[in-house]
Amino acid sequence: MKHHALEQLQIVAEVDQDYPRQTLSKSQRLERWAALLEQNPERRLSTLHQTEYQPASQRAAMRGEGSPISVAFDDPVLRAAGLENDSYGEAKRFFQLTDRQLHNVICYCHFGATVNAATAAYYIRRLVPTGTRRGMLARLRAMFVG
16 A cells, blocks of 8 residues: 555545544554454564654654554554554554553564564553453452453
8 A cells, every 4th residue: 555645645636634534432443453453463563673762753753664553554444533644653642552552562672573463462452441440459350260
């Protein structure tokens, strides 16, 4: 898929910028991203190198061809909901993640040069808000009882 800037598209087509964006909650956006990755669970995806050591402006601009973020950007539903590109900064904004959360999904230091899609989906699903936080005893009980 070839991506173009809005200005380039306006040269060859009429672009309706007033078209209403589909509204998805944070949970719905993260769930969709994970589901897209799970469609091809063995696919090897590129990671981003040392995101935690980059200055904020450089980190925001980081991107990788064939990364988990580009899988999300290739989805027309997420683009219609407001995902504007496949950069680290845009993923952080759109999915409402902290640097630490996104780092755990995408960084080279956790997975090496590539991560399989199922693993990325697993870490994304862990970020889906559950509504109510379970206390320590409830988590321990779940570990031992199931």
